[in-house]
Amino acid sequence: LIKFTPDTQYFDSVKFSVKQLRHNLRSKAVLCPGLEVNFDNQIDETKDSWLYDDGIKDYLAASLDGLDCLPPSPFVISFKTKKEQLDCALTWTENTSNTTAESYVNLIPTIGGGTHVNGLRSGLTEALKEFCEFRSLIPKNIKLTPDDVWQRIAFVLSIKILDPQFSGQTKERLSSRECASFVSGVVKDSFSLWLNQHTDIAEKIAEIAILNAQSRLKNAKKVVRKKIVSGPALPGKLSDCTSTDLEHTEVFLVEGDSAGGSAKQARDKDYQAILPLRGKILNTWEVDSTQVLASNEIHDISIAIGLEPNNNDLSGLRYGKVCILADADSDGAHIATLICALFVK
Numbered sequence: 001l002i003k004f005t006p007d008t009q010y011f012d013s014v015k016f017s018v019k020q021l022r023h024n025l026r027s028k029a030v031l032c033p034g035l036e037v038n039f040d041n042q043i044d045e046t047k048d049s050w051l052y053d054d055g056i057k058d059y060l061a062a063s064l065d066g067l068d069c070l071p072p073s074p075f076v077i078s079f080k081t082k083k084e085q086l087d088c089a090l091t092w093t094e095n096t097s098n099t100t101a102e103s104y105v106n107l108i109p110t111i112g113g114g115t116h117v118n119g120l121r122s123g124l125t126e127a128l129k130e131f132c133e134f135r136s137l138i139p140k141n142i143k144l145t146p147d148d149v150w151q152r153i154a155f156v157l158s159i160k161i162l163d164p165q166f167s168g169q170t171k172e173r174l175s176s177r178e179c180a181s182f183v184s185g186v187v188k189d190s191f192s193l194w195l196n197q198h199t200d201i202a203e204k205i206a207e208i209a210i211l212n213a214q215s216r217l218k219n220a221k222k223v224v225r226k227k228i229v230s231g232p233a234l235p236g237k238l239s240d241c242t243s244t245d246l247e248h249t250e251v252f253l254v255e256g257d258s259a260g261g262s263a264k265q266a267r268d269k270d271y272q273a274i275l276p277l278r279g280k281i282l283n284t285w286e287v288d289s290t291q292v293l294a295s296n297e298i299h300d301i302s303i304a305i306g307l308e309p310n311n312n313d314l315s316g317l318r319y320g321k322v323c324i325l326a327d328a329d330s331d332g333a334h335i336a337t338l339i340c341a342l343f344v345k
Contacts, residue, residue, distance in 0.1 A: 018043075024109070026050045030059040031087075031107050031158050056089040056156040060100055064154055068094045070208070071201050077190045083162055086186050088120065090155035092208060099154040105164050105174050112256050113279060114167070114174030115331060116159050116183050121146045123187025124153075131195045132206050139210065141217075145282060147295055148212040159183065167327040173256065175329045219299070238304050239264050239274040250321035251275055251304060255335050263325060273319065275304050280334060285341045298342060 006014040022039060025048075029037040033055035039048040052058040060074045074089040093099055103110045103117050110116070125146045132138045159179065167175040195202040243249050251273040254263050263274045282295035292298055306316035324339050326332030 022048060027102070027104065027109060028107060030056055030156070031104060056087055056158060060089045060091070060154060060156050063100045064091065064093060069154070070204055071198070075191070075194055077187060079186045079190070084182060085160040086183060087158045088155065088187070090120075090124075090153060090157075092152050092205060093154050094152070099152065100156065101154065102156045103174075104156075104158040105166075106160050107158075108171070110166075110172055110174050112167075112173030115176055115180040116157060116174050118280060119180040119183025120155065120157055120187055121150055122180070123184040124191055125149045126184070127188045127191040127195060128206060128209060130192060131202060132210070135203075137203065137206050137210065139214070142210060142213050143287075144209055144213055145295065147282070148209045148216070151212050152208065157183075165329075167329050167331060173327075173331075175327070175331045177330050216296075216299075237276050238300070239267075241269060241271050241273045243271050244318075245271075246317060246320035249273070249319045250323055251319040252323045252325050253277055253301065253339055255279075255326040255332055273304075275301065277301075277335070280331075281338050281342065283338055283341065284345045292342075292345075301342070 008014055018041060025037050025039050029035055029050035030052050033052060036049065036051040041047070057074050057076050069091040070093075071091055074091045077086060077088040079086045103113055105114075105116065125144065128149055129138075129144050132144065138144065161176065161179060161182075163176075164174060164179075165176045167173045195205075241249055248271045250271065252263055252267070252275065254274055254276045256276060256278070267274060277297050281297045281301075282292070284292050284298070304318070305322060306318035307314070322343070324336045326336045
């Protein structure tokens with residue numbers, strides 16, 4: 001039995017977030033099938049108990065109870081070697097917001113995602129594209145992107161690896177480079193096999209991705225320039241500045257919501273705007289210009305700075321300078337390179 005008391009000398013507050021503690025305890029039961037975790041809150045005299053016989057599959061199904069899902073029972077991947085282990089459950093839902101999207105490394109929650117989540121995106125996309133191309137399901141001039149496949153997905157991803165590398169102070173984002181290829185390879189092989197064994201459901205999933213691609217390409221034909229105000233309702237979560245003087249205003253493209261929060265606290269609200277980006281943007285270097293805005297992140301950047309791709313009209317420019325803020329690691333360098341490629345292209 002381990003007991004501890006936070007020291008007020010080192011903590012701003014010694015009060016616990018009961019909600020966060022409850023979530024962390026439940027996640028241990030989720031990630032360890034058959035383990036019963038009990039929480040006795042002696043402050044409000046409430047008790048909780050969690051037990052998931054099928055682990056992440058049971059948890060994901062319970063969290064999506066009442067929603068139409070495809071497949072109805074989550075698709076599950078389990079892979080284990082002497083040095084690494086991967087467990088994943090996923091499905092597509094009718095809900096476009098507030099879906100379950102959780103990732104863990106060695107039982108530690110990675111709220112900011114990271115290379116393991118990037119590998120999951122990549123593996124799913126490659127497998128579905130291969131399935132669609134083999135059956136000639138993709139219409140002419142349509143190219144599936146990870147965003148098309150990722151929309152409306154609900155997942156729980158857990159990996160266990162040796163010596164994980166994290167970025168940032170809070171260790172909420174995995175940056176281990178080799179992890180992306182490991183997860184991508186396992187997911188692609190498993191998902192490809194499943195798609196070909198469940199062709200009826202697989203074609204419905206493909207239809208969802210194709211409709212997403214068609215919808216975004218339609219919206220990408222014309223970017224409607226509009227006045228953007230700060231607030232969580234914006235897809236890109238832009239926190240705008242008050243000044244309109246191009247000689248002084250600048251927008252910071254920030255990697256992730258957590259880093260965006262720190263940048264917002266340190267910025268000059270009069271002249272500095274913050275636009276958090278969700279992971280790596282589309283690689284636009286080898287993509288047709290008509291498909292560039294199919295990415296939500298690129299669409300948000302375009303609207304935020306007030307410019308349309310392939311248009312030399314600068315009358316709608318909203319900032320005099322565009323700055324890139326990314327972690328000082330390989331993942332951050334990749335994101336910065338993709339953003340630079342976007343502007344050069």
